[in-house]
Amino acid sequence: MDPKETILKYHKGNKKHPISAESKLEFEALDMPFSKIRIILLVHIGKEGWDCRSLTGVILSQKGDCPTNMVLQTSCRCLRQVEKGKHESALIWLNQYNAEKLNMQLEKKHNISIKEFEKGANKADKEIKRYSRMDYLKLPKIDYYQLRVHYDCIIKGKPQILNPKLSDVITPESKQASIVKIQDFEQRLLGMDVKKAMETEPVNYNRWLYDISKESFGMLPVSILRQHDEFLRQIFNEITLLKNGVRYFSSVFNIKIINQNIRKLFYEKRDLRTTEEVIPQDARLLKIESLTSPVNTSEPESYYPPQNITEKIILEDKGQLKPDKKAMEMMRLAEETENWDILKQLKLKYMSHPEKDRSFHYLPYRLDSNFERLLLKQVLALAAAKKRNLEIYYNGDNSLTEFKIHCYKGSSGRKRYIGTYTPDFLIIKRKNGKIYKAIIVETKGSLYAKDEIFQLKRTFVEKEFIEINQNKAGYPKFKYLYLEDSLTESELIIKTVSAIEDFFEEEM
Known part of the structure; x- marks a missing residue:
């Protein structure tokens, strides 16, 4: 294109160089579709009150291009949105001086740096369309057995406050260390000394009762405590010291434990009884109603394929x-x-995709890591999986799957619920229109592998869940395969092939 048609020189004008009517018209028509202008050379314009939506770049090439306090405002002239919701890009070109001023103003007004500013700009949302393939694949529900534990509170005795004892409150655990070791510079023991009781904080009887009640979260009102004044005053006198007419807590006692012991006297003795049952369950690997489409994401690389x-x-x-x-x-x-x-x-x-009929019950999967993507690709390509006609499905999206395992900790009769476990992948074998066997695959980042709750859940799935389902099905229905991202690609393949050949041995 002719530079005379694409470059506009524009300024406010002065006596020697008046404003050109043609330039002013071109300037006013910049947002019009017929405008051919691509580059605008400005003098004292574009800094205040200029709303040119079609501007896609700003160049501040010299130190004095604009007042120092307006570098941010001038730079951001090209950030006007033309179409709402549409991804648009812009370029800001700065010399070192103006870049430093822009960085300073961004940090002062928006608490971000230029690098963060650029990062945000490069992460514009991209639209991803998603589809269910459940009908095409005719993927059945997965049936399994789940452990369920019921908890019942059993009252074993009446409150101890009906027949209170001082020893029930002032227990060995409620006493602070009162013996001091005397050592020389070489840490040799020279002797022992009994630590004298010292005054700690001032207290009065009514305040003490109020603290006991407050720590019970309203379960033990002061009015109930008052009914046992004689016994409680006896304890109060034991755990406090009198000095100059003022009562102080004694350093000999742990008042927190004393207060706890008093509250325990007012409650019935209880025990927790658990009842375990194994219940049949079936689960959809996709809750179709939860699969929204399209989705907008700043991380389209997380979706596969x-x-x-x-x-x-x-x-x-x-x-x-x-x-x-x-x-x-x-x-x-x-x-x-x-x-x-x-x-x-x-x-x-x-x-x-050559293996589309052995995976992708919905499209695309949102995978949490490159390691998960690698596993999916490798399993679909494995000869060991192909010749056994095995399928692999991603199950790691907690909002889209119903296949979740309720996990417990502890021995029989004392089991405690520790949460739900959602497997990352299922490698399945169908038989007679049902999911006959499945390998539960866990892909874990090495940084999170030692998480205590995860380890407890893993132990439950590996031992109890698999055993329960084997006993009910009459054959090994599930196997657990743990894969950590510290594995090399060859180690990943070897471990996965070994699990497949071992668990699906009779499928050959």
């Missing part, structure tokens, strides 16, 4: 990814002329 492959899979499912007559003729000619590269490219255009 990519959107173009996803769309091809859906078209192929519908029988619509087929070459037309013209494409078939081109393939025939490429084959006759031995143009194998062209033939390959033509065929790829009409192919989606």
Whole structure:
């Protein structure tokens, strides 16, 4: 294009250089579709009150391009949104001086740096369309047995306050250490000394009763405590010292434990009885009603397969990814002329994913890590999985799956619920239209592998859950495979193949 048509020189004008009517018209028409202007050279314009939405870049190349306190405002002139919700980009070009001023103003007004500013700009949301393939794959529910524990509170005795004892409150645990060791510079023991009781904080009887009641969260009102004044005053006198007419807590006692022991006297003795039962359950691997589409994300790389492959899979499912007559003729000619590269490219255009019928019950999966993506790709490519006709499905999205395992800690009769465990993947084998066997696969980052709660859940799944289901099914229905991201790719393959060949041995 002609520079005279694409570059606009514009300024407010002065006596020697008046404003050009043509330039002013061009300036006012910048947002119009017929405007050919691509570059604007400005003098004292564009800093205040200028609303040019079509501006996509600003260049501040010199130190005095604008007042120091307006670098942020001038720079951001190109950040006006043209179409709401649409991803738009802009360029801000600065010299070192203006970059330092912009960074300073960003930190002062928005508490971010230029680097954070750029990072945010580069993470604009991208639209991802998602689809269910449950009907196409005819993927059945997974049936299994779940442990359920019921808790019942059993009253074993009456409150001790009906027949109180001083020893029930002033216990050995309620007393502070009162013996002091005397040592020399070489830490040799020279003798022992009994620590004298000291006054700690001032207290009165009524305040003490109020603290006991407050720490009970309203379960033990002061009015109830008052009914046992004689006994409680006896304790109060024992745990306090009198000095100059004022009562102080004694350093000999741990008042927190004393208060706890007093509250215990007012409650019935109870025991917790647990009842365990194993219940049958079936679960959908996809709650279709929870699969929203489209979704907007700043991390499209987290979704697998990519959107173009996803769309091809859906078209192929519908029988619509087929070459037309013209494409078939081109393939025939490429084959006759031995143009194998062209033939390959033509065929790829009409192919989606070679293993699409052994995975992807919904598309695309949102995977939490590259390690999960690697595992999925490797299992689909494994000969050991293909010849056994095994399928692999991602189960790690807690909001989209019903297959979750309730986990417990402790021995029989004393089990404590520790939470729900959602497996990352399931490698399954179908039989008679049902999911016959499944490997529960856990992919874990090494940073989180030692998490105490996760380890407890893993122990429950590996031992009790698998044993319960084997006993009920009459055969090993589940196997647990733990894979940590510290594994190399070859180690990952070896461990996965070993688990498949061991668990699905009879499937050959």
